Amino acid sequence: MDKEINLESDLPEEMDSVSEGWWESVMAEDSCYAQASERKKRPPLVLDEKPAETIVMAEETNWGLIEDMYHDEAVVTGTVVDYNKGGLLVCGDEFQGFVPISHLDEVLCLDEEEARLERLEKYLGCRLMLKVIECDESRGRVVLSERAAQSEPGQRQKLLDMLEVGKVVKGRVTNVTDFGVFVDLGGVEGLIHISELSWGRVIHPRDHATINQEIKVLVLQVNREQCRVSLSVKRLEPNPWEEITERYPAGTVLDGVITEVVKFGAFARLEDGLEGLIHVSEMGAVENVSPRDYFNEGQHVNVEVVLVDVERQRMSLRLVK
DSSP: OOOOOOOTTTTGGGSSSHHEEEEEEEEHHHHHHHHHHHOSSSSSOEEEEEEEGGGGGGGGGGHHHHHHHHHTEEEEEEEEEEETTTEEEEEEEEEEEEEEGGGGOOOOOSHHHHHHHHHHHHHTTTTEEEEEEEEEETTTTTETTGGGGGTTTTTTHHHHHHTTTBBEEEEEEEEEEEEEEEEEOOSEEEEGGGGGSSSSSOOGGGOOTTTEEEEEEEEEEETTTTTEEEEGGGGOOOOTTTTTHHHHHHHEEEEEEEEEEEETTEEEETTTEEEEEEEEEGTTTTTTTOGGTOTTTTTTTEEEEEETTTTTTTEEEEEEO
C-alpha cells in the first residue's frame, strides 16, 4: 500500500457508487454469460463417466450451497462443457457457472478471436479447480475463477478489508477489453474503466496496458459485498484541464502532434492528456478535400486555440499554416 489521495473534491458524481449498470459490461459480462448458457448445440461429452446432459444446469443450481461456497471461499470442481470468446461455461453437481477468460490460471495473450477460440476449445471436458467470485440468484448467474482457487481461504476478504478509497496499490494486468483493463490485486480483481485510463482521449485500452504488465493504480471504489473494485490510473497524475483557460487562452498558438485523423478533422496532442480537435472547417482546406490529404498520425503542426470547454474537457483548434 502507498500514499492516500483525497478524492472528495474530484471524484465524479457518476462514480459515487459502483453501479450495476456500469458493471454489466464487465468481462463482456451478460452477453458472454448468456451466450454460453444458451448454447447447447455441441454433442454430449463423457465427463468422468457422466454424460454432460445429466449435469444439473443453472435453473437447478443450489443457491444456498453456492452462497456458502462464495462466503467461505471454498474450492469447487467444475467441468468445462462450452465456451465463447469471453470464457468457459462450467458445470458441477449442483451448479452451472461462467469462468471469464481473465480468471483462467493460464493467461491467454491472444488478440485474434479465432486463435483465442481455438485455445478455449481445448478446455472442453477438462475439470478445473475453481472459486465462486460472484453469485446472483436473481439473474441466474454464477461467476467462477481458476486463479482465485490458488489463493488461501480468507485471502479475498482480507484483501478487500485492506483496500480503501484513495489508496495507491500495485497489481498485474490480467485482461484488456474494449471497455477497460482488469487488474489482479493479489486475489481480488479490479477494473480500470476506459474513462479512468487517461485524462486524454483513449482510442483503445490496449494502447495503455498489456497483459501481465505490473501497474500502479488508485482505488476509486470498493464494493465488498459484490467483491468489485474500481480503479484509476489517470488520477495518479494532475488533471491537465485544470487552469487550462489561464495557460492556453483563445488565440494561443502552439505546436501539436496529430494523434488521429478522422473524416471530420484531426486530433492534435498538445501535452500528455491534453488533445484538441482541428475540425475540417478550421483547416483552411479546399472544399471536398479529405483531412487525410492534410494530416498523418505523428505529424507536427502549428495550431491556434479557438475554444476551450473545461466542463466537457474539449478543445477546438485551428490549423496555422
